[in-house]
Amino acid sequence: MTEPLRLALSSKGAYEEATMRFLERAGLSVWRPNPRQYVGRISGLPNVEVLFQRTEDIVHKVVDGSADLGITGYDLVAEHGGDAPNLHVVIEDLGFRRCELVLAVPEGWLDITTVADLADLSVDLRRTGRTLRVATKFPNLTRDFLYRHGVNYFSLVDAHGALEAAPTLGYADIIADLSETGVTLRDNRLRVLDGGVILRAQACLIASRRTLRDQPAKLEAARTIIELSEARLRTRQFRLITANVQGESAEAVAQHVISQMETAGEQGPTIADIYPKHGTVDGGPRWFGVTIIVPAHLLLPAVDHLRRAGSSGITVTSPDYVFDACSPAYERLLRSLEECR
Numbered sequence: 001m002t003e004p005l006r007l008a009l010s011s012k013g014a015y016e017e018a019t020m021r022f023l024e025r026a027g028l029s030v031w032r033p034n035p036r037q038y039v040g041r042i043s044g045l046p047n048v049e050v051l052f053q054r055t056e057d058i059v060h061k062v063v064d065g066s067a068d069l070g071i072t073g074y075d076l077v078a079e080h081g082g083d084a085p086n087l088h089v090v091i092e093d094l095g096f097r098r099c100e101l102v103l104a105v106p107e108g109w110l111d112i113t114t115v116a117d118l119a120d121l122s123v124d125l126r127r128t129g130r131t132l133r134v135a136t137k138f139p140n141l142t143r144d145f146l147y148r149h150g151v152n153y154f155s156l157v158d159a160h161g162a163l164e165a166a167p168t169l170g171y172a173d174i175i176a177d178l179s180e181t182g183v184t185l186r187d188n189r190l191r192v193l194d195g196g197v198i199l200r201a202q203a204c205l206i207a208s209r210r211t212l213r214d215q216p217a218k219l220e221a222a223r224t225i226i227e228l229s230e231a232r233l234r235t236r237q238f239r240l241i242t243a244n245v246q247g248e249s250a251e252a253v254a255q256h257v258i259s260q261m262e263t264a265g266e267q268g269p270t271i272a273d274i275y276p277k278h279g280t281v282d283g284g285p286r287w288f289g290v291t292i293i294v295p296a297h298l299l300l301p302a303v304d305h306l307r308r309a310g311s312s313g314i315t316v317t318s319p320d321y322v323f324d325a326c327s328p329a330y331e332r333l334l335r336s337l338e339e340c341r
């Protein structure tokens with residue numbers, strides 16, 4: 001019997017929901033018997049076992065090899081797994097749970113707007129025998145950031161939950177915490193310093209190198225999850241456009257489409273004859289079906305270009321997956337496994 005691949009996923013709340021939604025779209029439906037069960041399955045992948053864990057614990061599980069793959073916040077990975085040799089980041093950006101780790105000061109500190117101002121303040125405070133106190137759940141990232149930005153005199157206050165209240169309650173002067181919309185900071189009368197973004201983060205896919213290295217069956221299960229996730233993510237960049245275009249010949253239609261290079265499709269258009277439902281019209285205009293794949297942000301320019309060729313009834317779809325000649329994320333993982341042999 002080969003061991004199943006152990007995939008650690010968030011066990012609760014907004015993180016769990018967003019992870020399930022992402023995996024479902026990638027064709028990986030997760031089944032959890034009930035919210036109090038901490039083991040689940042993925043339909044169609046019998047050799048994968050899902051472990052439901054706290055987001056922070058997911059990093060520790062992958063670092064110590066008790067999970068082979070995990071999905072969790074990149075902020076937690078950078079804080080708790082930064083220099084762990086067993087940890088490999090497979091896909092850094094899964095496109096959900098975006099947030100920033102920021103340095104924020106009380107709104108009333110009108111003279112302190114940049115990180116350089118904070119450095120000056122920390123020196124001034126030191127002269128008066130005080131130390132700048134920074135409350136955070138991210139001591140490693142915060143310490144590195146402050147030193148790199150010339151803030152040399154400070155103390156870190158370990159805080160858990162409701163960190164934003166620390167300056168008001170008086171047990172810290174400023175905070176380093178996660179922010180998404182900024183509403184929590186504003187509600188607590190705090191302001192992000194200019195240049196005070198310590199890290200931009202989102203959900204990411206991580207792997208344990210040691211446990212994947214020597215077990216081909218696990219690695220193959222990991223490849224399925226990596227390939228499907230990556231190919232699904234790539235679909236966001238592309239749209240598939242289909243249009244009927246009138247023209248003298250397929251070549252003439254192709255020429256028109258190609259004349260605007262950036263909307264000519266990834267490699268160029270696919271052009272097919274349309275056979276009229278009501279018999280052929282000898283010598284009359286001919287119709288062609290044109291299919292192109294364009295970058296999502298060029299959708300409208302491409303539609304306009306096809307309109308200029310006289311086409312109407314243009315349909316646009318998103319592919320379910322976009323696979324490349326190989327999976328860059330999987331190739332990177334293989335190289336990283338090679339290095340730790």
Ligand SMILES: Nc1ncnc2c1ncn2[C@@H]1O[C@H](COP(=O)(O)OP(=O)(O)OP(=O)(O)O)[C@@H](O)[C@H]1O
Pocket residue numbers: 010012013015055072073074075076097098099178179180181201202203
């Ligand atoms: N407001 C937010 N918007 C988007 N992502 C966020 C936000 N806040 C935190 N995150 C991400 O979610 C992770 C925290 O996940 P989760 O909410 O499961 O844990 P928690 O906050 O420690 O637990 P709880 O919400 O029960 O206090 C963070 O490390 C970060 O990656």
Ligand SMILES: O=P(O)(O)OC[C@H]1O[C@H](OP(=O)(O)OP(=O)(O)O)[C@H](O)[C@@H]1O
Pocket residue numbers: 013014015177178179180181182183184185
């Ligand atoms: O900038 P905002 O949009 O206000 O979000 C920031 C808040 O979100 C997180 O808390 P929490 O873990 O409670 O949020 P969650 O419920 O989204 O996990 C974080 O610790 C902040 O307190």
Ligand SMILES: [Mg+2]
Pocket residue numbers: none
């Ligand atoms: Mg939370």
